[in-house]
Amino acid sequence: MSQLPTFQNAGRPLDRRTLLQAGAAASAAVMLPAVLRGQDSPPPGKKLSILILGGTGFLGPAIVRAAQARGHSLTLFNRGKTRTELFPDVPRLVGDRDPDKAEGLKALAEGKWDVCFDDCGYYPRMVSASAELLKERVGHYVYVSSISAYAKNEKEGADESEPVATMEDPTVESMGEGYANYGPLKALCEQASEHAFPGRCAVIRPGYIVGPEDPTDRYTYWPVRATRGGEMLAPGAASDPIQVIDVRDLGEWMVRVAEQKTVGVFNACGPAKKLSMGEVIEACRAAAAPESASLKPVWVDHEFLAKQPGVDLPIWAPYAGESRGFHTWSNARAVKAGLTFRSIAVTTKDTLTWHLSRPAERQAKLRAGLSAEKEAELLKLFRA
Numbered sequence: 001m002s003q004l005p006t007f008q009n010a011g012r013p014l015d016r017r018t019l020l021q022a023g024a025a026a027s028a029a030v031m032l033p034a035v036l037r038g039q040d041s042p043p044p045g046k047k048l049s050i051l052i053l054g055g056t057g058f059l060g061p062a063i064v065r066a067a068q069a070r071g072h073s074l075t076l077f078n079r080g081k082t083r084t085e086l087f088p089d090v091p092r093l094v095g096d097r098d099p100d101k102a103e104g105l106k107a108l109a110e111g112k113w114d115v116c117f118d119d120c121g122y123y124p125r126m127v128s129a130s131a132e133l134l135k136e137r138v139g140h141y142v143y144v145s146s147i148s149a150y151a152k153n154e155k156e157g158a159d160e161s162e163p164v165a166t167m168e169d170p171t172v173e174s175m176g177e178g179y180a181n182y183g184p185l186k187a188l189c190e191q192a193s194e195h196a197f198p199g200r201c202a203v204i205r206p207g208y209i210v211g212p213e214d215p216t217d218r219y220t221y222w223p224v225r226a227t228r229g230g231e232m233l234a235p236g237a238a239s240d241p242i243q244v245i246d247v248r249d250l251g252e253w254m255v256r257v258a259e260q261k262t263v264g265v266f267n268a269c270g271p272a273k274k275l276s277m278g279e280v281i282e283a284c285r286a287a288a289a290p291e292s293a294s295l296k297p298v299w300v301d302h303e304f305l306a307k308q309p310g311v312d313l314p315i316w317a318p319y320a321g322e323s324r325g326f327h328t329w330s331n332a333r334a335v336k337a338g339l340t341f342r343s344i345a346v347t348t349k350d351t352l353t354w355h356l357s358r359p360a361e362r363q364a365k366l367r368a369g370l371s372a373e374k375e376a377e378l379l380k381l382f383r384a
Contacts, residue, residue, distance in 0.1 A: 035212050035350045036065065036248075048072045048258055051113040051138065053097065053130060054120035055090075056083040058214055059144065062251030063117055064090065070255055077108060078120075097126040105133055115140040115258040123173045124188035131196035140261055142202045142254060143193040147269065148183035149205055153317075153326040160205075160265045160333060164190070190265075202257050204250075207269040207329065208315050211247040211347055212354035218314035219244060221369030222280060223352040226288035226295050233313075233375050233382075234297035235305055238278030240319040241327045245270035246347045253339045266334040271341040277316060283348040300382050308378060314368040 050067055054060045055076035064087055067074055077093040093107035097120065108130065116138045121127035131141060150158070151165045164187035175181050194201045210219035217224075225232055250268055278297075285292045302318035305311055317323040331339065355363060370378070 035354050036061075046259075048114040049075070049112070050258065051075050051077065051108075051111070051116040051134075053077050053116065053118045056086050057120065058216075059119045059209060059247055059251060060117075061086060061213065062211075062247045063119065063254055064251075066248070066252040066255045067258075070259070072255070075111070075113065097121065097130065099126070099129045105130055108133055112137045113139075115142060117142045117144070117254060117258070118193065119144040121189050121193075122175075122182075122185060124170065124185065124192045125173065127189040128192035128196065131193050135196045138197075140200050140202070140258060140263075141193055141197040142204065142257060143190060144254075145186045145190050145203050145205045146183065147205050147207045147267065147326075147329055149187040149190060150183065153323050154321070156325045156328040157330050158325055158328075159330040160267055200263060202263050203265040204254065204257075204268050205266065206245055206250055207243040207267075207327070208245070209247050209250060210244045210315070210351065212350050214247070214351070215367070216314075217366040217368045219347075220351055220355050221314050221366055223284040223287045223348050224355055224363075224366060225369065226281075226284035226292040227352075228372070229292055229294035231296050231298050231379060232281075233370065233378055234277065234281055234299050235313045235316045236277060236302050236319055237299055238276060238281070238297070240277045240316070242275055242277050242280055242315065243269040243271075243327045243329065243331075244275075244315065244344075244347070246342055249339070249341050253334070253337075256338045260338070262337050264333070264337075266337060266339075267329045267331050268334050268339060269329045269331045270339075271344060272331075272335065275344060280315075280344060280348070283344045286345060287349040287352045298379055298382070300378070304382055305378075308381070311370075311374075311378065312368070313370070 048067075050072050052060055052063060052074065055064055055074075055078060060076075061083075064074060064076075074087075075091045075093060076087070077095060079096055080092065080094045095103050095105055095107040097105075099105050113134075116134055118127065118130065118141065121130070121143065127143070134141070149164050151163045155162070165184040166187070167181060167184035170188055172181060172185075175185070190203045193203065208218065214220055245268055249270065253268070256262075281297050285295050288295070302320055305313070306318070317326045319327070
């Protein structure tokens with residue numbers, strides 16, 4: 001089960017009422033800074049010097065904002081190609097995670113930091129190169145892995161003691177067909193981080209990361225779809241469990257992990273209590289009101305969906321077979337270490353608000369989910 005995005009065209013522009021389109025877009029522009037800002041929290045004691053490998057994608061900016069709110073100093077290391085307009089006042093080192101490309105890691109040859117956040121490491125050779133280079137000049141290494149690092153997902157309520165995925169050739173640097181290598185590669189990256197920083201490493205295994213600024217549109221698809229109203233294909237059953245974590249909650253907690261020098265392996269899955277797909281749909285209905293007034297979920301069983309080629313409903317996974325436990329991982333250890341969650345209602349509303357602030361052409365072309373035509377076709381087939 002892969003956490004990587006599947007980019008699909010979600011179809012034609014949404015049919016919104018003129019009033020909603022104008023009013024929501026205007027309010028979105030006003031509310032956007034608050035939407036992206038994390039929850040208020042008291043300042044820490046010691047100010048940390050923080051190095052972020054990446055920092056301008058999706059999780060990276062959430063970490064930056066959370067760290068800035070706590071008064072820490074930051075340095076970013078990346079290629080200088082993604083969202084370069086972000087954080088103009090934060091020092092930036094330019095290079096490449098691959099030490100064999102261009103200038104590679106040369107920009108990291110000097111400098112000392114209290115903590116390094118690695119939120120863009122996908123291949124063990126590259127993670128090992130940066131971790132080994134920094135191990136004498138960084139006190140604490142925090143590696144962002146994935147729930148996909150586990151070997152199996154059948155068991156419900158499993159914790160961090162479950163075995164991780166493996167691969168025959170650990171030198172392969174390809175995600176493979178259907179991203180089959182993603183989980184095993186993440187597990188190898190964890191091991192590279194822990195090898196370089198024994199006793200000084202935290203491994204964070206998030207489930208689906210959602211919220212404002214998500215470029216994959218995986219969660220965004222659901223509240224956006226709710227604005228269209230009418231019959232909506234809802235996968236599985238309303239009681240199916242689902243785990244998502246707001247990117248802002250994850251970023252804020254990771255900063256606290258750094259402040260407390262927390263080490264170990266943690267499942268960063270939310271929310272605090274069991275969440276169902278039905279509750280997610282209702283949160284989408286509430287966020288999309290009044291346009292969602294006519295929304296009617298049609299629950300389509302996973303057996304039918306499994307027989308339909310090319311159907312990829314984002315975030316959801318069948319509550320059966322090999323993926324039965326995928327959305328039930330225990331987060332008890334992370335919660336004990338200080339991980340907190342905002343409500344799914346807040347995450348959903350803020351995600352839709354952010355989406356409505358995007359350019360019209362981007363709003364019209366979601367990268368995940370079903371087109372209106374495909375959805376109608378599937379519902380017709382299901383009823384037949």
